[in-house]
Amino acid sequence: MNEVVPKRVYFTVWIVIVVLSVVNAALAFVRLGPFNSAVTMLIAVFNAFLIVWYVIGVRRYPPLMKVIVAIGFVWMGLMIHLTMADYLTRAWSTTTTRSVTIPAGKAPFEEPALGSATRVPTAAVPPYEPTALPQLPGMPGGQIGVPTIVPTGQIAAPPARGRTVRIELSASNASFDKDRIVVPTGSTVIVRFTNDDPVFHNFSVYRDAAGQRAIFVGQAIRGPGAMIVYRFRAPSKPGVYLFRCDIHPVAMRGSFVVK
Amino acid sequence: MPEDALSTPILRGEGGRVDEQFETVEQQQTTAVTGLWVFLGTEVMFFGGLFLAFLVYRLVYPQAFIEGTEHQNVLIGTINTIVITTSSLAMRLAVRAAQLGQRWRLRGFLVIAINLGVLFLVLKGVEYYQHYEESLIPGHAFKFPEPFAAQAQMYWILYFVATGLHGLHLLVGIGVLSVMFFFAMLDKFGPEYYTPVEVSANYWHFVDIVWTFLFPVLYLLRW
The missing domain is CATH 2.60.40.420 (Cupredoxins -  blue copper proteins)
Structure with missing residues (x-):
């Protein structure tokens, strides 16, 4: 890991990162549908990889040191993965959406003032109780026990x-x-x-x-x-x-x- | 009785640059760089937690965070990205100069790296002042159009914490690089010993990497 690296490696990486950063900033104002965030973050990850691999020079590290470098990033990946596995699935449910029909005449809540x-x-x-669902204007009629x-x-x-x-x-x-x-x-x-x-x-x-x-x-x-x-x-x-x-x-x- | 091998500084040539627990300069340098990466691993986790907090809030309040992002000055952000990337390049060229024993180039590149770091902080200060003018600093004076004032404030809290901590790291880096410059003026580094320059450079690159993520996350997620 001590050899002198040719200057052009560093300059090439510098040009690529500068160009990609400018492109990234410009893309933020162009609508790419659902891909905006993905492209933005992919460019960021690629730039970071270039710095770690070529500028810091991890590619020339002995294998054991590469593992040590990877540990921090892998651990962060685990942290994000497990946290998002929790946050993104909290809304998931084994049952379908409850549909509670307002009993005609007797609302279980006070009707608010207009607006x-x-x-x-x-x-x-x-x-939810399987009682006869009152027919609301325009609503499909409900059967007993069926939401x-x-x-x-x-x-x-x-x-x-x-x-x-x-x-x-x-x-x-x-x-x-x-x-x-x-x-x-x-x-x-x-x-x-x-x-x-x-x-x-x-x-x-x-x-x-x-x-x-x-x-x-x-x-x-x-x-x-x-x-x-x-x-x-x-x-x-x-x-x-x-x-x-x-x-x-x-x-x-x-x-x-x-x- | 022969001379005590253990107390003899066999390999402590080059003005005592190889400490006694190491066999060679390479081993000493590898150890130092490994130690730095263990430290950087904790830094990755540290900033990773911040990014995770941002990600969760970004998913919970997408519209508020987009509206918060729209107050960012992308031009200054892009210029700062180029400034810090160039500073990173200068620092790496400083390491190369040390490897080749080019004293004046080493000093020159260190000066460039330090000054670009200062320029980054100055530009960041200009941005902070703009946020102050727009009443975007979280707290009593925070002003944001409804209905997302509270949620947008969360974006600005995360923005100031993240960029503030990054700025602090940059400030520490400027200090470390200044010490390197001081030693470079004393001709402490050469082809056979430049570990401190290498380690400082790697820290400096890491500060650059953090910005590589902060810039897109805080400025560019607008959809």
């Missing part, structure tokens, strides 16, 4: 004559279970939102696709198993609005249809 939200303590959520399942993309609550619409919405694995919610114009919308993720989510409705002009911004809650009830007035003008989670606006969004 506000009530936090429902987890304990207050009634356990109501609203397939993604299907109309959750089509226009009803009543002025109040109740919607069940849940979030798990950083996605909503619905990508389309339909309500009548000017109706009072009650959204019972369940968050099954160990991170914060909320529910908001906007006039524009960019999420600049809010109709309703709901308070964020953190799961798993957290529930909140939002209540707000739907716009009186028919149209397709945006609903989303403000914390994950790219992954968690859908059409809020008023007609």
Whole structure:
């Protein structure tokens, strides 16, 4: 490990790192879909490898010393791997998303004032019991003992004559279970939102696709198993609005249809 | 009775540069570099913990962290990346000069490496001042548009802890390199003995490596 290395090795590495760093900085402003972060970090790892291998000169180290060099990095890899194995799987569940239907007339929670939200303590959520599920306006009828399942993309609550619409919405694995919610114009919308993720989510409705002009911004809650009830007035003008989670606006969004 | 071999400094030529527990200069140098890597292993774990904390929070609050990142000055960040990489190159060339016994080149490259390190800290200071002007320093004065003020503050806490610790390492490195420069002026190093320069250089490269990760993680994850 004592031999004198030709200067060009060091200069080549320097040029490669400088060029790659500039490219990396430029790529941060170009949309590459899901690859931005991956490309950014791959370039960083490659640059670090060049420094360790050629500049510090680990390639010329005796085998035992290479092992010693590797230990720190391997250990850090283990730390990150095991921690992420925990964090990324906390939301996973062996059961499907619970669907608790609000009993007609008797809500287990106080209905909040218009434009506000009530936090429902987890304990207050009634356990799932196989009782006859009341037919909510527009909801597919539930059989005894079978949770109501609203397939993604299907109309959750089509226009009803009543002025109040109740919607069940849940979030798990950083996605909503619905990508389309339909309500009548000017109706009072009650959204019972369940968050099954160990991170914060909320529910908001906007006039524009960019999420600049809010109709309703709901308070964020953190799961798993957290529930909140939002209540707000739907716009009186028919149209397709945006609903989303403000914390994950790219992954968690859908059409809020008023007609 | 023959001369006591154990107390005779057989291989302690070159002005006592090989300590008695070692047989050769190579062995002594290998030991020193190995010791440095054991230290760097703890440093990898140390900064690794910080990166892990960042990763977890980045996954929990992606939008807030992206909005936090958008306040970064990528131009200064890129310039600083080039500055620290060049400083790293100068330090490696200093080691090479020591290996070849080029005294003046050794001193010159050390001066370049030290000054580029100082330049990095100055540019970092300019950035910190910009953050101060924008009220991005966590605490009472922290200002950030809702609804992610609290989550974005977490980004800025991690940013200041990570870059602050990196800056501290750089400051220590500047001190170590200055000592090397002092010894170089006294002509302590030559082809047969340059271990301190090698070890300091490796530490300096490590500080560069940390920045190689800090720059993309703190400035470039914008999607």
